[in-house]
Amino acid sequence: MTPDLRLITDPTPETASTAEFADAMSALAGGVVLVTCRLDGRPWGMTVTSFVSVSADPPSVLISLGSETTSARAITATRRFGVSILAEEQVALARLCSATGAAKFLEPFVDPDDGGTASPPVAGALAHLDCALAQTVRIADHTIFIGRVRAARSSRSGTPLLYHRRGYRPPTERTLTCLSS
Secondary structure (H helix, E strand, O other): OOOOOHHHHOOOOOOOOHHHHHHHHOOOOEEOEEEEEEEOOEEEEEEEOOEEEEEEOOEEEEEEEEOOOHHHHHHHHHOEEEEEEOEHHHHHHHHHOOOOOOOOEOOOOEOOOOOOOOOOOEOOOOEEEEEEEEEEEEEOOEEEEEEEEEEEEEOOOOOEOEEEOOEEEOOOHHHHHHHHO
């Protein structure tokens, strides 16, 4: 049975306002990733915090992008994408690739040894996942992309960049202590 997506896309009197929802969601700290792909043969990236692991067996991840973004169209066309998990010192790159309407070509930022992969890895990222598109689901003005992870690499060092209360932040010492316990 197919779920009734009108329940999600059609506003109702019981729906929180966009401002209320955005304010509430800003309380959730999230890791910052760059979703990468190729656009006209060039590396392209978009900053997102809507990224989660779906399954370890088989390795799968989920990203959510605005359906009409350049990245969403490129991923739909190529059926490939990558996810580079950004380090705390990559704030400028995160801001560049989150600017609405700006060109987000990544030539100066990709790993020079990427070999022209379909999902260019960001140099200095904490990890990179190379994904093949497995499934898409359109909900409201966004598309959820589920990818099978074809390859994964990790630097095993560094501190992640977080997004919280509408700002980029490094984890606090308290956060790092809790994570290592």
